[in-house]
Amino acid sequence: MEYTQEITESEDSLRVIFDNARDGILLADTTTQQFLFGNKAILDMLGYSSNEILDLSVADIHPRQSLPKVIAAFEKMVRGELTLAPDLPVLRKDGGIFHADITSFPLKLWGRTVLVGVFRDISERKKTEAALKQERDRNQKYLDTVQTIMVALDAQGRITMINRKGCELLGYNEQELLGRNWFETCLPQPMGMEKVYPVFRRIMSGDLKSVEYFENAVLCRDGQSRLIAWRNANLTDEDGRIIGTLSSGEDITARKQTEAEHEKLQSQLLQAQKMEFVGRLAGGVAHDFNNMLQAILGNIELALPEAPAGSAIRKNLESAHKAARRSADLTGQLLAFARKQAVMPRVLNLNDAITAMLKMLQRMIGEDIDLAWMPKSGLWLVKMDPAQIDQILANLFVNARDAIAGVGKITIETGNRTFDKDSTRLQPEAMPGEYVLLAVSDNGCGMEKDVLEHIFEPFFTTKEVGRGTGLGLATVYGIVKQNNGFINVYSEPGRGTTFKIYLPRHAQAFAEITTISAPQPPHGKGEIILIVEDEASILETAKAMLEKLGYMVLTAAKPSDALKLAETYAGKIDLLLTDVIMPQMNGRLLVEQIRAVQSGLKCLFMSGYTADAVARHGVLEESVSFIQKPFSYAELGQKVRLTLEG
Numbered sequence: 001m002e003y004t005q006e007i008t009e010s011e012d013s014l015r016v017i018f019d020n021a022r023d024g025i026l027l028a029d030t031t032t033q034q035f036l037f038g039n040k041a042i043l044d045m046l047g048y049s050s051n052e053i054l055d056l057s058v059a060d061i062h063p064r065q066s067l068p069k070v071i072a073a074f075e076k077m078v079r080g081e082l083t084l085a086p087d088l089p090v091l092r093k094d095g096g097i098f099h100a101d102i103t104s105f106p107l108k109l110w111g112r113t114v115l116v117g118v119f120r121d122i123s124e125r126k127k128t129e130a131a132l133k134q135e136r137d138r139n140q141k142y143l144d145t146v147q148t149i150m151v152a153l154d155a156q157g158r159i160t161m162i163n164r165k166g167c168e169l170l171g172y173n174e175q176e177l178l179g180r181n182w183f184e185t186c187l188p189q190p191m192g193m194e195k196v197y198p199v200f201r202r203i204m205s206g207d208l209k210s211v212e213y214f215e216n217a218v219l220c221r222d223g224q225s226r227l228i229a230w231r232n233a234n235l236t237d238e239d240g241r242i243i244g245t246l247s248s249g250e251d252i253t254a255r256k257q258t259e260a261e262h263e264k265l266q267s268q269l270l271q272a273q274k275m276e277f278v279g280r281l282a283g284g285v286a287h288d289f290n291n292m293l294q295a296i297l298g299n300i301e302l303a304l305p306e307a308p309a310g311s312a313i314r315k316n317l318e319s320a321h322k323a324a325r326r327s328a329d330l331t332g333q334l335l336a337f338a339r340k341q342a343v344m345p346r347v348l349n350l351n352d353a354i355t356a357m358l359k360m361l362q363r364m365i366g367e368d369i370d371l372a373w374m375p376k377s378g379l380w381l382v383k384m385d386p387a388q389i390d391q392i393l394a395n396l397f398v399n400a401r402d403a404i405a406g407v408g409k410i411t412i413e414t415g416n417r418t419f420d421k422d423s424t425r426l427q428p429e430a431m432p433g434e435y436v437l438l439a440v441s442d443n444g445c446g447m448e449k450d451v452l453e454h455i456f457e458p459f460f461t462t463k464e465v466g467r468g469t470g471l472g473l474a475t476v477y478g479i480v481k482q483n484n485g486f487i488n489v490y491s492e493p494g495r496g497t498t499f500k501i502y503l504p505r506h507a508q509a510f511a512e513i514t515t516i517s518a519p520q521p522p523h524g525k526g527e528i529i530l531i532v533e534d535e536a537s538i539l540e541t542a543k544a545m546l547e548k549l550g551y552m553v554l555t556a557a558k559p560s561d562a563l564k565l566a567e568t569y570a571g572k573i574d575l576l577l578t579d580v581i582m583p584q585m586n587g588r589l590l591v592e593q594i595r596a597v598q599s600g601l602k603c604l605f606m607s608g609y610t611a612d613a614v615a616r617h618g619v620l621e622e623s624v625s626f627i628q629k630p631f632s633y634a635e636l637g638q639k640v641r642l643t644l645e646g
């Protein structure tokens with residue numbers, strides 16, 4: 001009995017120890033799997049009394065479907081092959097289930113081997129874990145749905161998190177990026193290491209808490225870069241130590257581009273409006289001035305032969321004539337700029353037009369400057385007034401010469417160019433289509449940006465008084481616009497300048513060739529000419545010139561007067577010399593009406609500029625005879641003869 005006594009004592013002390021344990025403890029028979037003892041904690045967990053547990057075995061405290069797994073684990077534990085069976089479902093008396101990690105070991109007790117199972121209820125932990133996982137999933141989903149790029153870095157700058165948007169932008173999948181160094185992998189160098197990494201270091205050192213706005217480019221897998229606006233904040237652990245950074249970024253590449261384009265378009269539009277305005281102003285003044293000049297020139301030319309050769313008055317008249325001619329050239333340029341120059345366009349090959357001018361151009365630039373001519377073969381045709389090509393080239397060449405100090409080189413090139421919608425998007429003045437390119441380059445001094453912005457404005461010059469009029473490029477601009485072309489200029493200080501002029505291709509295959517010879521003014525044979533002109537001084541001058549040339553002249557200051565005259569005049573009127581734009585009706589209408597009573601009437605139009613039905617957009621029909629004001633005695637003589645005989 002002493003033996004039993006001992007057992008009871010040790011059993012009691014064991015119970016005390018076991019009952020104070022927080023984990024549940026069950027002792028089971030290794031063969032029958034019958035429970036021999038359960039501590040207070042396990043009885044609480046299971047809901048059985050200390051006696052009830054003795055009637056149960058392993059199979060009774062686990063749900064049926066997990067029994068195979070439980071039994072297998074039990075047997076392994078008995079053999080000492082397994083000590084921990086994690087996360088096993090345990091069945092309570094009331095049918096409820098909780099999860100437990102079961103640690104187990106065999107023990108010799110009461111003369112036989114029993115299996116001790118220590119149950120740790122992990123339901124709470126599992127619940128927390130599930131909640132955490134749910135939260136993580138939700139966060140991940142959130143990170144993946146936002147249109148913001150999110151990147152977290154550790155203290156070394158390695159990527160610890162990157163959301164879907166970030167992966168998409170960079171062109172990698174998440175696994176490829178995690179752990180890689182952000183600054184080396186995802187930023188263009190040297191900017192990444194030299195400019196951005198130092199900012200990261202400052203955040204890591206605590207010097208910068210957060211960065212509200214930081215723009216930098218990222219390098220995508222395909223080699224492209226995108227501009228990103230970032231917000232950066234530091235990440236800390238519980239103790240407040242900085243362990244990394246979290247950045248959110250927005251791709252602003254497209255926005256930046258649009259902004260830049262918008263700005264450029266805006267300023268181009270302003271510039272175009274300014275040019276338009278100045279053009280109107282200049283054109284208006286030039287037109288009136290041109291009429292005055294006509295009178296001055298005409299009168300001088302009439303007076304000249306009357307003054308004895310070598311006399312002082314003759315000399316005065318000659319220099320007045322020279323000055324008036326120069327003024328006429330200037331107003332001509334202004335009219336060209338204002339797109340009010342009357343022109344006679346022909347279909348032509350630019351190469352031919354340029355080749356014909358080369359000698360003159362070379363003479364203009366002198367011997368120290370080389371002229372290189374690179375015509376493109378198979379050049380498309382253009383339709384424009386060849387005189388305008390001369391004007392363009394002359395102006396560009398004078399400028400190029402002025403830009404070159406000492407020796408240098410000027411190159412003329414031609415080419416065919418096609419522009420689509422995209423390539424003309426940034427140039428409001430350019431329309432998509434096919435163009436013939438005329439490029440003039442020099443290796444002269446080039447221009448600063450603030451000069452470049454103004455070069456096409458009339459009277460803008462950087463040259464000293466007397467050297468530059470500021471009308472050269474304004475003329476070029478006007479001519480190109482009148483012909484529906486556009487100009488690009490490339491220039492940098494010290495790098496020379498290239499003007500690229502694009503003229504619309506003329507679709508017609510054959511060039512109509514027109515040549516006008518220039519003989520001495522032929523005299524008239526007493527033909528009758530009716531002049532219609534509202535500007536009295538011009539009317540008188542023209543009358544005097546024509547009479548001197550041997551014509552009979554009738555005059556009318558108004559179209560209505562002219563009509564009356566034509567109806568009542570007994571004889572046949574041979575030629576009508578008329579202004580194009582007059583208060584009552586335009587020249588073309590007048591011709592039609594007079595022809596009704598005077599059949600076979602020939603007609604010569606004169607104008608400083610034309611903007612009416614006869615010459616829409618300043619372009620006269622090719623078949624119409626036309627003389628531009630101011631005209632000289634000789635010009636008038638030739639044109640009248642040509643018209644009469646044509």
Ligand code: ADP
Pocket residue numbers: 395399400403442444445446447451455456460461462463467468469470471472473474496497
């Ligand atoms: P001007 O030649 O009478 O000054 P332009 O209208 O021809 O007037 O030119 C305006 C200005 O543009 C010039 O004064 C000069 O500053 C600049 N410029 C024009 N062409 C060139 C060029 N090829 N190289 C450098 N500057 C130029």
Ligand code: MG
Pocket residue numbers: 395398399468470471472473
């Ligand atoms: Mg010039």
